[in-house]
Each structure stands twice: as C-alpha cells, then as structure tokens.
Amino acid sequence: MRCRWIILLLLLPLFLGGCLSNVDMRQRVILTAVGIDGADVPGHVTITAQLLNALKAPQGDADAVLVISSTGHTGFDAARNMVKEVGRKVFWGQIQAIVIGEEVLREVNAAQLLDFLDRDFEPSRLAYVLVARGQTGAVVMGCGGSMLDSIPVGTITNQVEGVRATGKSHVMRLHDFMRALDTPGRSCATGFLTVTGEKTTGLGEVCKNQKIILEGVATFREGWVVGFWDDKETRGLNWVLGEVTSGMLITKDPSEQNKVSLEILGASSRVEPMMVDDQPVIRITVNAEANIGDIVGPGLDILDDGLIASLERRQATVIRNEILAALKRAKDERTDVFGFGTAFARRFPRQWEKMADSWDEQFLPDLPVELIVEAKIRRVGLCLSPIRVQ
Amino acid sequence: MAEDKLVPKMDQVIEECSRANERLEAALGRFALRFRPGAKEEWSAFGGGLPFDPSTMEVSPDMSENERWLREAYGPSSDLVIRKMRLGDQLQTQIMIAYIDGMTDILRLTEGILKPITQVGTALPGMNKPDSIFDELLDRFLHVGEVQEAAKLRDMLHMISSGDTAVIVAGHPKALICGLRLWPDRGVEKPSTEETLRGPQLGFSETLRTNTSLLRRLIKTPGLWIEDHTIGQRSQTSVSIVYLKGVTSEELVKEVRERLNRIDTDQVLESGILEEFIEDAPWSPFPTVLRTERPDRVAACLFEGRVAILVDGTPFVLIVPCTLTEFLVGSSDYYERAYLANFLRMVRSFAFFFPLGISAFYIAVTTFHQEMVPTPLILSIASQREGIPFPAVIEVLLLEFAVEVLRQASIHVPKIIGPAISIIGVLIVGQAAVMAGLVSNAVVIIVAFGAVASFATPIYSMGIAIRLLRLPIILLAASLGLFGIAMGFSAILVHLTALRSFGVPYLQPLAPVVTSDLKDTLIRLPWWMMRTRPALTDVQNISRQKPGQMPEPPEPTPPAAQNDGQAQGGGEK
Numbered sequence: 025m026r027c028r029w030i031i032l033l034l035l036l037p038l039f040l041g042g043c044l045s046n047v048d049m050r051q052r053v054i055l056t057a058v059g060i061d062g063a064d065v066p067g068h069v070t071i072t073a074q075l076l077n078a079l080k081a082p083q084g085d086a087d088a089v090l091v092i093s094s095t096g097h098t099g100f101d102a103a104r105n106m107v108k109e110v111g112r113k114v115f116w117g118q119i120q121a122i123v124i125g126e127e128v129l130r131e132v133n134a135a136q137l138l139d140f141l142d143r144d145f146e147p148s149r150l151a152y153v154l155v156a157r158g159q160t161g162a163v164v165m166g167c168g169g170s171m172l173d174s175i176p177v178g179t180i181t182n183q184v185e186g187v188r189a190t191g192k193s194h195v196m197r198l199h200d201f202m203r204a205l206d207t208p209g210r211s212c213a214t215g216f217l218t219v220t221g222e223k224t225t226g227l228g229e230v231c232k233n234q235k236i237i238l239e240g241v242a243t244f245r246e247g248w249v250v251g252f253w254d255d256k257e258t259r260g261l262n263w264v265l266g267e268v269t270s271g272m273l274i275t276k277d278p279s280e281q282n283k284v285s286l287e288i289l290g291a292s293s294r295v296e297p298m299m300v301d302d303q304p305v306i307r308i309t310v311n312a313e314a315n316i317g318d319i320v321g322p323g324l325d326i327l328d329d330g331l332i333a334s335l336e337r338r339q340a341t342v343i344r345n346e347i348l349a350a351l352k353r354a355k356d357e358r359t360d361v362f363g364f365g366t367a368f369a370r371r372f373p374r375q376w377e378k379m380a381d382s383w384d385e386q387f388l389p390d391l392p393v394e395l396i397v398e399a400k401i402r403r404v405g406l407c408l409s410p411i412r413v414q
Numbered sequence: 415m416a417e418d419k420l421v422p423k424m425d426q427v428i429e430e431c432s433r434a435n436e437r438l439e440a441a442l443g444r445f446a447l448r449f450r451p452g453a454k455e456e457w458s459a460f461g462g463g464l465p466f467d468p469s470t471m472e473v474s475p476d477m478s479e480n481e482r483w484l485r486e487a488y489g490p491s492s493d494l495v496i497r498k499m500r501l502g503d504q505l506q507t508q509i510m511i512a513y514i515d516g517m518t519d520i521l522r523l524t525e526g527i528l529k530p531i532t533q534v535g536t537a538l539p540g541m542n543k544p545d546s547i548f549d550e551l552l553d554r555f556l557h558v559g560e561v562q563e564a565a566k567l568r569d570m571l572h573m574i575s576s577g578d579t580a581v582i583v584a585g586h587p588k589a590l591i592c593g594l595r596l597w598p599d600r601g602v603e604k605p606s607t608e609e610t611l612r613g614p615q616l617g618f619s620e621t622l623r624t625n626t627s628l629l630r631r632l633i634k635t636p637g638l639w640i641e642d643h644t645i646g647q648r649s650q651t652s653v654s655i656v657y658l659k660g661v662t663s664e665e666l667v668k669e670v671r672e673r674l675n676r677i678d679t680d681q682v683l684e685s686g687i688l689e690e691f692i693e694d695a696p697w698s699p700f701p702t703v704l705r706t707e708r709p710d711r712v713a714a715c716l717f718e719g720r721v722a723i724l725v726d727g728t729p730f731v732l733i734v735p736c737t738l739t740e741f742l743v744g745s746s747d748y749y750e751r752a753y754l755a756n757f758l759r760m761v762r763s764f765a766f767f768f769p770l771g772i773s774a775f776y777i778a779v780t781t782f783h784q785e786m787v788p789t790p791l792i793l794s795i796a797s798q799r800e801g802i803p804f805p806a807v808i809e810v811l812l813l814e815f816a817v818e819v820l821r822q823a824s825i826h827v828p829k830i831i832g833p834a835i836s837i838i839g840v841l842i843v844g845q846a847a848v849m850a851g852l853v854s855n856a857v858v859i860i861v862a863f864g865a866v867a868s869f870a871t872p873i874y875s876m877g878i879a880i881r882l883l884r885l886p887i888i889l890l891a892a893s894l895g896l897f898g899i900a901m902g903f904s905a906i907l908v909h910l911t912a913l914r915s916f917g918v919p920y921l922q923p924l925a926p927v928v929t930s931d932l933k934d935t936l937i938r939l940p941w942w943m944m945r946t947r948p949a950l951t952d953v954q955n956i957s958r959q960k961p962g963q964m965p966e967p968p969e970p971t972p973p974a975a976q977n978d979g980q981a982q983g984g985g986e987k
Contacts, residue, residue: 038894039893042893043894045782045895046895047781047784048805048806049781049784049792049795050801054792076793076796078796078799078800079800079801080797117784118784118785118789118792
C-alpha cells in the first residue's frame, strides 16, 4: 500500500507543468513569413511579417494577409514589438519562409540575424531561409504572390518545391542553414529572390502587381554573403550535392543539325576525399540518367548504333561544364558550399585539424578535383524520328 | 419453574431483537445486512422471512399440514392452485395437486395428470396403502415425461415456483414433481444487439431451456455438458454452466463453479449481476467477461475451450475466460471469407481506439502543438475557432455531453417519433450551434465521428469502457497536451497488461505473445489454417482439425490414365 502511495506521489509531479504551454489560437496570430532588414538606427533590426487573418485566409481573400513592420534592438526585440501594432502575440510555429535583405547581410552576419529564430523554441525549423537580392526583405513580404496560392507565402514555398523540376536553385531550411553556419569546412548556399513590378498598394497590404522569382543561390562565407550564382553554376552545385532530381539538358546531336533536349530522370553523386602526397584531392562521381525530351531539327536516325552513346557523351559534357563552372566560382569566392572540408574532416580527421583554419583561404582555391560524370539515356520517347517538316 | 419463566423471556428478547432489526433494515436499506450480526445464517435460509424454515423440513405425510404450509408460504398469492382429489380403493386416499397458474401447461396437466387420475384412479381395487398408490402413480398413471420425487419441503416449493406441478399423496412423505412448465415466451428472435450480415439469425431468448436447446442444436455431441445451479436466495434463478467435456479444462470449470457457488444474494435478475460477482477486475472499466446473445458465438467459444454461463430470464450469456481481442471479433468474421473478414476486423480495431483518442488529440494539437499541423489545416481550424467563446476543451466536453444525452434519449424515445427527435437533436441543434458560433465545425465532425466509431465495437460493454475512458483522456489532453495523452494511453496499457480473466492474461495472445494464437487476433487466417484451439488455461485436445486441408484443384491425371478411364469406366459417371 505504501508502495502505491509512493508511486502516486512520483507520478504527481508530471502534472506540475499544468496548462503552462497551452496556447489559445484565438489570442494569437499566425505568422507565415518574415523579412529581416536593417533599420534607420544603426545596429537595430527591422522585422517585416506576413500575418494571417484566420477568418479570411482559408477563403484566400486579398486582405487576409497583414504586413507589419517593427523595429527593435535585435530580431527578437523587433518581433516582440509587433504586439504594439497587432495586439496579439505572434505565433511563430507555422513560419515557412525567412527572407533576409541583401543590404543587411552585407552589414550584419547571418548568424546574428537568425539567432533569435534558432534560439526560441517556437519558430519552425523547417522554414526556408532565402535572400532578397538587391531588395529588402520588407519588399518581398509586400509581394502578393501568384494567383494560384491563397496566401502569399504559398508562392514562395511552392517555388522552392517546384524549382526541383529544374534543379536551378537550392534552398536551405533554417535548421540546415544554422548547422551549416556552425560546421567548419562547409558554407551556406541558399536560393535568392528577385522582385519585379511596382508597388501599388499601401504599406500594410500585399501588392498583387509585384512578383517574386526564385533563382540561383546566394553563397555565404562564414555567414557573410559573397556572391549570387546563376542557373548554370547553381545546378553545378546541385549535381555535386546529389540534389538534381529533374530538369532539362540542352545539347545537339553529332551532326549539329538537331537540337536535343534531355529530361533528367535523376542523378546521384559521390564525393570522395583523398590524400595524395599529403595533399587533399577530391574525386566527384556523378551518375545521371535522362530521357530524350524532344528533338528539334531535320531529324536523325535514333536507331543508329552510335547515336545514343554520343548523345550520352554530350550529356556528360553539359553536366561536366556546369560542375566545373560551379567549382570555379566556389574557388574564386573561397566558399566551400560543396562541403568538401566536412568530407575531409570525416575521412581524415587528423590531417583536417591542420587544414581547418586555412581551408577556405589556402587549400580550397588550389584543391585538385577529379571529376567523373557518367551519363545514361534510358528512353527515347514514344516516336523514333521527328515528323518531317516540309 | 425457573425454566418456564426463562423461555418466554428469551422469546420476548428474540422478538424484540428481530423487530429492532427490521427497523434498522428499513432505516439503512440493504446496507443494514452487512452490519447485522448473524445475518449470514438467516440470510442463507431459503426465502428468509417465511413463517417457517422449509430448508430443514420434509414433506409431511399429513395432507392438511402440507396444504397449510403451502398456503402459508404463498400467502395471499392468487396464482397458487391447489386441487384435491381422491383415488384408490373406494376413493379413500386423498391426493393433492399444486401448481402455479400461468406457469404450467394446463392442457398437459389435464391430459397427463387429471384425466388418468379421474378415469383410472377409481379402478384400483385393494389399493389403500399410500406407498403403493404413490408407486402406481409414478409407474402407470402420470402421463408426463419428466417426473421426480421431492422429499424436502424446500425442493417442492422451489419446483412449484419454477412452474412444475406437485402431486402429493396423503400418507406418503414424498411429493411427485411433474415437469409441465410452460409460460409466455418471447420466442426465438433476431439478436437485437448483435445482428450480422452473414451467419445464423437466431438469438437467445429469456427461457433457459430454450437457450440450452439452441446450443444443443449447434453442438450435438453428448460432450456438451450443461450443469445446473440455483443462485439467488429469493429469486431462485436457474443458472447453467455449459462446457464441452474433453475440450474445456476441468480446472476452469471448477473455478467457474466455485465462483458461482460463492455468490450469496437474494436476486439474480440478469447475467450482468452474476458478471459483477464473478469478474476478475471489478473496478476496471474493461469487461473481463464476454456477454453475447448469439448461440453461434457461444458455440464457437465452447469449441475454443471456454465456459458459458446461461442465466434464466435473460438472453445474454456470459463467456469466460475472455481476452481483449475477443471483444473486437464479430461473429460474421468467421463466416465471411478471410479477406473481407480481415479487412473488417482491421477497420474495427482502428475504430475501437478511435473514439478514445480523437477528441483528445484535437484538443492537444489545437491548444499545445499548433506547429505540428500543416499550415492550411491550422488556418482552417483557427478560422473556425475565431469567435468561439469557449476554449477547445469546453467545446469538446459540451458536445460530448450532448452526444451522450442523444444516445441515451434515443433508447427511450418511442420508435415512431425517433427520426423526428434525431433530426431535431442532431441536424438542427448541431447546425444551429455551429451557425451561432457556439462550437466549431471541426469539433462537431470529430465528436460525431468518435461517437459513430464507438458503435463499431461489436460488444456493447467494451464500447462503454472506451466511452468512459474518453473523458479522463480529454482532460489529460487539455492540461498536458500530447504528453498527457501519451501518459493516459500508457496507464491504460499498463492496466490492460495487468488484467486477467479467469487466469488468462487479458492481452493474450498479444502480450504475452502466443505465436500460434496470433492466427486469430488482428487478422484471421483461413479456416483450414486454424488448426489449433487458442491456448487458454490448459485446453484439452488442442488440435481442432486435420492439417493440410487447403482446397486444391485435383491432381491432373496423366493422359494415358485418362484414356483408360474413358475407355473402361465411361458409364460410371
């Protein structure tokens, strides 16, 4: 009997938490996306948030989204200052996109800007981190998104998901971004947004005229933004990371008369660090598979023995060129977005200790890379040769 | 002298005591029995409160005394019929026939007892001894199938009350009891709480004999043993322990017998009363005794080595031992083909736990874990919650209460206005509550679905356990979120693991795992694979059927042999 009482007493503290973390949705407002910028006062931070009017958002009303800016000493302070205008505490659990203005990134390190999102328990770690190129995050927050999405942030998340069909951007989630910032021998690279069109609406509303476009990646070195890569270089990065799942490769047949586009079916990659004569060497192996998507030109004999093989060689060349472009850019910018350093740290921990400090500056620019690309064409489509155009 | 004075005094004391007891009993109600010293002895007396104690008395050879006892025992009851006749040489021997009107087959009474006695009884020259008349009656005259002798007054009274007819010969110390019971019976109808799409459509009825006959029709082996007991000091209810000799463990039968014999109460109106007396976990919300009104289900359980307890006066039969998985099984699971049966069983198993957690899960997620919900869904929920005056838990509790009230009302509502009430109650009130912003749509959907799912459990008593446990889980969810739900579920699981039903762990064969019995739990294998009976307590003859009975196409005969067959035995077909 006494034993029972003791067990009961031991169980009771479980209830001490009570309803402490109870959150009533009626007293909170859902935040879906946030833009982070500098402020007029040096050292201060401006936060621009897209807040959802829960009553109108499911119907996709234009005024379902409220755009609020507030300023504070730090990100967290600014975020809390939002209450002044909104009246409700902001619920960060559903945040989906974090857009940092390029300008503030030149002045403040990304790690410092994102600290409050990483430290607090509420914000979702699954939020995408993006950079607003040549813009402030506030402007991106004010963009209305496409007609297809009921809330503006849906456009950003859909673009991030959809860009996998081209492989031409690479967006990191908050969790991965913070981890990469903290990992020696690895740099962050995440997609950037550009804005087109003129702002026509008031400050607190979103403007449907302005469109957001996701492209390329912004690369970082130790939390500072160093460059914006174009489509080709970005896909080069994705090939190495093994994150190309789909996309198009444009090439020509050996006769140079037909344009052939190849639809990527999938790719895998292997990054092997090696020590040759005590010097680091990287071997990258990329395997890619593709279908023939279309053939534009006078036509070719697809049953020709050598044709597919030569198309495969050309396919490999396109991929190789993309990777080489990315490697060159990374070496120029001294930013190890491929995570070569991490690969060495894992494989050769003792040698890495000596290289770690000067990896980006000394080793990366001269790192010999052995690149092996194996390309395969799996299917040629439902017809053999294109219909002859008279 | 002193003794003479003392005796009346003692009588007075006893009388006063009993009067005081009566007052006490009246004041305290039935609880008084507990505190009354010596209650046990008086309690066990048959029909305590009669002017005499029939359990110690014999049937008297003196006819008038017998009659007086009968009249005194039944008091002013008008349904006691006593018919006196004479027979034997010069009609010198008096006999008395006693029965209860309305419980006896008057036609057979006339044909089988009255007619022979009046017609032939006179022609008994030289028959004057009560013994010889008694024997003559028993041997020749009573045209009744079932005749027993009763020497004890208690037995005779019990038989008469059960609808038998007593024939008493003056001067003979025994009564002849003729089984002529017949009373209005509902008849065998569909089992109202356990209907199935496939399988027999018979249900038990209120008469014990009808019920045993339904079982006997399904199991024709003489090994179907039916053991009679009488429980209830005043109600004198017949209770039968039914089992398959050679299959059921003797130990189990002994245990059932002992538990039933231990019961000392004055009424057993329904098997539920017995259930509460014999169950292993009286304080658990989970039933450890299965109750069913389907003869085929009882038969199936008997074949598995279980024991059935039939109670006169109720169509609900108790089955022990009984494990959790048994409650998730519907009779038709065994009659439908295995694929359909398994699909239905999985749906049912899911639906079993659904009402337990669904509303709690909603509360936990919407008040503690909004980040877990996809944005479009949380938006949809938040937009419904906007403007609702109550916190989610109050909303859920309100609706759960409303559903329980509706459920209760639907039992009592006369059938004719039932649909009208359900339209008003469910459609109009539900719709209006949402429109008025009292409750949100999501809560209505969740609570309603939970209520519907709770009916998917084939055995009502198990559904009730889940309904009861829902409330604490909801409160845990409201105070601690998913953590609370996890705590509640673990507590339930621990409790289930600790339960036993007549020595069989409640979660068997899942925990402890009995591999061979997994064939009939969440999935049911085809019949030809269910070779053994479940391993309950020491089931005998564990093998149920011959192995290797999977139906297969016949072996193709070699062409030569086929030709032979055609040539030689063409005419055979």
